[in-house]
Amino acid sequence: MSVPTLAVFKLASCDGCQLTLLDCEDELLTLAGEVRIAHFLEASSAVTPGPYDLALVEGSVTTPADAERVREIRAQSRHLVTIGACATAGGIQALRNFADVEEFTRAVYARPDYIDVLATSTPVSDHVDVDFELRGCPIDRKQLLEVITAYLAGRKPDIPDHSVCFACKRRGTVCVTVAHGTPCLGPVTHAGCGAICPAYGRGCYGCFGPSGSPNLRALIPLLHRDGMDDRAVERLLRTFNAPAFDKEVRS
Amino acid sequence: MTNNPATGVLDRDGLSALIEVLAAQGRTVIGPTVRDGAIVLAEIGSADDLPFGWGSEVEAGRYRLVPRADGAVFAHTAGPQSWKTFLHPQREKLWSAERTPDGALSVTEDDPEQTSYAFLGVRPCDLRAITIQDRVLAGGRYPDRGYRERRTGAFLIAAECTEPGATCFCVSMGGGPAVDGSGFDLALTEVLDQGGHRFLVRVGSEAGRDALDGVPHAPADAETEYAARAAVDAARDRMGRAMPPVDLRTLMGESLEADRWDDVAARCLTCGNCTMVCPTCFCTTTEEVTDLTGDHAERWLRWDSCFDVAFSHLHGGPVRASARSRYRQWLTHKLSTWYEQFGSSGCVGCGRCVTWCPVGIDITEEAAALHDERAGRLRHEKQKETQR
Ligand code: SF4
Ligand code: SF4
């Protein structure tokens, strides 16, 4: 059996998620033995043409060119995994979805006519079929390894979609909402980070987007009780996964 | 309070000495301690780690650590953990497997030497919860070996309850603030009066007697015994909450289609906090770990909860997809189907699920609402009957 090829692509994003792969220092050598890295510009400019067995796609679709490119990537990839909040939910740049992009380009650029962008920033899954979505801003290193390992073993990755509270309690953290009245998005947020923020006394920011069964409507009154006005709640929900949380608010 | 003869009185130094004696036996002593604005359970090095002068004020969905002028050490209610954190830890390795270069597989069961614990300050409700988990995890045909070993090796120092919280309802679950019967090695009752800050000690086992013999203590005196009994008796009448005094099994059985489940589902975050803090909830899932080479695999247990959609995932999808069905699973299991499975209620009335639910959903209030709904339904049916 030949070694599977791995390709890493990027659309509109900050590169942080693909950096997570390079951050797998202890496992990188082993990984290099198990896959052939065929396309990973952040690591090497040497590129082998497709098709690829496993493609990791970072970033959201924000331009007509990206929309075209992601279709090409899909066509070249047997198994396509999107990584990070941009690729799975539109990312922070999806704040434009709630505003007028043309107005922005007029205000920012001397020659707005040079700018060719879409009115919205959308997840890759809005454009092509995706085999697995790995959430987070940024993604979690261990979860990325789990996704790759599971792919190599031919099994489903073990990435639970329950709330951050599960991880928070397993870790033995004192709930910041119950014990301190600190607003926390943990109860509606997808686990994956290991509940880092509450462990340091802060509320969850929702980096991993909505959990598998969020009940935002039940949480919002609590955020109000703990001192957030409507504007503050809106800002909290509109960070890295704005369109995904917005959909939940409206559902 | 009654079954075991009182055998001694400890002061703070005595308590300190007791911790030293247990540590010298090679035990990891776990007890209450202040951390991050709450009284949590953690390893205790000496009596100085205990929450002298700290108490808690609780309500549904609310916990506040408050200073206590009286310097009491056991006058607080349940924090976010229970002893299951140690006896039934959130993650545990079951076995590992290796594949050799020639393709042969070898499987090794994980059998580590288990920590020998001493638990200091186990509440009566939590003693009952441990007994319940014993039936679930150590009983039956397939006992959990790790649990059983940790459990048999554990030394239990109970602390009777003299300061129930606003979310406590152990009395209405058939328990109470007193430690009676067996199931402990030593039982303490904190007494604070003109006679000083002291602890009445009762012995519940040989190991308990040995430990007490090793620490300086005074013989039990009538005054301390009287004060201890009075404090515990008073606690019985100060429960913050109560379950409705009805047959909960019948109530649950006849409420499966109740409208109330929709009402609570609208409020419930399905966050799983209630099951994680509950001292009797035992559910786990298995986690299969492989490495990148595929030559090494492991199986782990980790806590799961019926509030997780994946918990009821069978072929094709989850059986309990709605919040309504998941909350109903939790409540009916705790209060009703637990009897069929394990011969008792699954709730001891510790109040943790009420306190630590971020939105303050209250198991006693939900049960009462289901009771009212059923009573209304029965009245209505009776009316129709007589009209005919
Ligand atoms: S701190 Fe946040 S994540 Fe942790 S249990 Fe509380 S609400 Fe959930
Ligand atoms: S009852 Fe409360 S703690 Fe339990 S899942 Fe619902 S919101 Fe979370």
Ligand code: SF4
């Ligand atoms: S159901 Fe709630 S009150 Fe009952 S034992 Fe569990 S956590 Fe305690």
Ligand code: SF4
């Ligand atoms: S209530 Fe849910 S988590 Fe708790 S023991 Fe029952 S099924 Fe398991």
